[in-house]
Amino acid sequence: MNILRITFLSFFFSCLFVNAQTNTVLFTVDDVPVYTSEFKRVYSKNLDLVKDDSQKDIDNYLDLFVKYKLKIAEAKALGMDQKPNYLREFSSYKSQLAKNYLNDSKVTDQLIEEAYQRLQTEVDANHILVKIDENASPKDTLLAYQEIQKLRGRAINEGFEVVKKDVHNGQTLFAEALGFFTAFKMVYPFENAAYNTAVGQWSQPFRTQFGYHVVFVNNKRKNRGDVTVAHIMLAGDKAEQTTESSINEIYKRIKQGEDFSALAKQFSDDKSSSSNGGKLNTFSAGQLSSKIFEEQAFALSNVGDISKPFKSEFGYHIIKLIDKKGIQSFEELELELKNKIKRDSRSKVINDKRVENLLKAYNVNLTAVDLSPFVSILNDDYFSSSWTIPSTFKGDETLLTIGTKQILQIEFAEFLFKSQRRRQAKVPLNQLVDDNFKVFVETNLKAYQEENLESENQEYAQILSEYRDGLLLFDLMENQIWNAAKQDSLGLLAYYNNHKSNYYYDTRVDAIVASSAKKSVIKKVSKLLKQNWSTDNIKKQINVDNQINVSFIIDTLDATHQALPKGLNLKAGVSNVFKHNDAYSVVKVNSVLPKTQKTFEQAKGSVVSDFQEQKEKDWLLDLTNKYKVTINTEALQQVKEELK
Structure with missing residues (x-):
């Protein structure tokens, strides 16, 4: 998903919360109903986010909401909800979202406690990685493991810097100094290795989705918490001598007692903060792209302390400490940690507990499953990926039942047929069947839960609905307005010539x-x-x-x-x-x-924006004429009374 799409959908989610219920119809778009409950929820949720007071007026907001519904109707009329790219991206999001609703809370609570304890400490580490695909063959996996063992030995005997200089290529082999980090900054297996390895030691090899790693822990220290600073920056794209002289002048004025905030307003080249006296958003270790700036900020001890001028990758700075806080209490961080863990593969324990719970919830009896028919139809051709299901195997009997779904023997046979592409290590056939059956059951349990999650979990259903329409709306606007406007060179030039006085x-x-x-x-x-x-x-x-x-x-x-x-x-x-x-x-x-x-080229950015806006207005007028919108005036009056 590209950055523009992420930004658009983030804004869309902050403004809309679509989940129609069977109640009073507020309006219809070509006989498709929109309910009062949906409008009230959207309006109330959006009220504090809207800066334009005119949009807080219910009639004006209703006009915006109707236009939004017209766009969704048009997207569906154009079949955009059936396009492969849309379906693929929506399916991917649905799968990702479902992960947040599928795990056991007790295991999550244990991981929250572990994460909070780890947040107390920052780890400074180096690592070496032999990169391999998650589904690499056993032969390649073994070679990668042997390579990381060899590199670990070299690092112990020759030193990290020697190995780094010799092997790092940024593609298959990585040797990197990571600096300080804390919980959630790395993938969970990597985090485990770093926190469980003593200072001055190399970890044993371990695997993540990226390949095999070893970690060397340089240092561990108490987490420095969060810091809030203000800064005055003179950009580094100016003449070096002039910039350095100017920052030193400003520093002297500060030492003479002049107000830091006033000087930031006058001189700082950081336009995002200068108007606010140079104040930056609060940050913690590892959050900034400039380690130099971060270290200077955390080096300040007392509120009001001011650094000497220093140079970073972006220019010259002077920093003033506004606030400095340690780690928040467990109670203050618990919800945030819980939300992070929902998005983070913290442990295989979560997955195992989920499977255990699903087996109980859907009354799945595995003890009665007879796997011997599958052992009998397998042979060594499986290990060369040339095995086929015998034509004599019908597989029309029920293998197991998950909830209300019956799974036939042929489905597991087909799973075995497909699984031979994974080039599994040669093992006894009964073990092969057992191992694959565990994966088969787990896959089907999760699929059944996800298939029914929308009906079982209201919150999940609501979020999924808003993403479904948000993604559709983005694709529609990109296709009908944004790209169309950018590509219409003659239209843009004509618009510029007709509105020159604006540029x-x-x-x-x-x-x-x-x-x-x-x-x-x-x-x-x-x-x-x-x-x-x-x-x-x-x-x-x-x-x-x-x-x-x-x-x-x-x-x-x-x-x-x-x-x-x-x-x-x-x-x-x-x-x-x-x-x-x-x-x-x-x-x-x-x-x-x-x-x-301004010439056309000088004004092009503004012309494109204005042209898009005009194009959208004309397009919305066409949609208004294309679709019949009927407002229920009695329902609208009731909504107004309730929202007052």
Whole structure:
């Protein structure tokens, strides 16, 4: 599933919760009913998420909801719910979702406790991996195991770095330093090996879905918890010397007592945080892509501490510690851990317990099953994948019963026929039958449970329904609007030519912006700017005794730039002194760049977006004419009274 689809469906799920029930019909789309319960649930769930107050109006929201239903009707009319790609992706999601509802709670509780205990500790590890397919042949599996044993021996005798340099190719052999991590950061078998191996030791070889690994534990330490920081960043794409000098100037102003938040608003190149005084979202170890930044953040001890300027992969930073917390209590984390475990293959124990429970729930009696007929029809051809079911084997008798479903002998025979493609190791035929029968029973138990899960579990049914329509809606919009608009080059150009007045560069200025925490300093700077002093000479005059009293931004700025206050009169010359972003500033405008028409290429991104919006409006009008929508006004009035 691509990123766009994930984003679209995530938004869709936050807004809709579709599960029609048999009650009052609110409206119909070509006689297909939509019920009041569904609308009320959707409206109530979405109410706090909607930022546009007009959509909180019930009539306006109903209009949006009707349009949504029109799109679903159109998707089905076009047969998009029968397309192989849609069915395949929906089936994949259904299978993934079902995993969250199929396991034993007691086993899950034990894993929650284990996970919480592991969260107390961070592990720093290196690993070596011999990559093999999950369904590799016994011969290839043995070779991979022998290879990882050999590499483990070399790592013990020669050292990890030597082995890494010699064998790592990033394809079949991996030797990597992983840094610190904690529970849920690695697949469960890997996590087990890391936590169960002592510091300074190599683990024994173990297998995951990726292949065979060995892990070396460099260190274990108490989990440092979560940290919240603010930062000022100067991007690394600027001249190195200039950037380093600028970050040091800002640092001196902080040490002189100027407000960190105000300086972040004025100078930080991280636009996602500068307007908020540089504050970042809370993070824990291993969450950031920059280890340098993470280590600097966790190195700060007390709230309010400020780092010295340092360089990361993204530029120069100064960090201020806002908050630092240890691991939350078990009670606070329990639900989060439970949800993580539902999505995480924590242990084979969960699967085994599930099978045990299903055998009881569906009254499956395995003791009465006679497997001797299957032993009698097998031979050594099975191990060369050339065995066939004898023509004399009818297999029309019931082998076992799962719930209300009877499974015939021929179904297991066909399972054996297909399973020979797995190239199973040669074992006695009775053992072969027993091993395959266990897999066969487990497969059918799970399939039966999943087939009936929608009727057995209401929550599962509701989530599945919303995904079914959400996926359908995405495919429809992608096909009818998004891709169609992008590919219509003539339509885009015509739209641009008809709406040129919408695409232009606003007035900009070639300017110098000076800022200081002291009004008296900015007044002096204003006078010097009026006298056409250079910024370098002004700094020499003002920033004396190792004090940074003024800083400058020299650039081409638009009227919305963070350094300029709203309503500033953009004209050549030196402005009045003004207070902005918790500091005093003055602007010298060297020249004003007037409003300029954008070319088609310069405006293309906006043109595509606007064209898509217009195309969707026209399309929705066509759908309104195509499908008959009938509103039950009495039901709508009742809904309004209830929602008030």
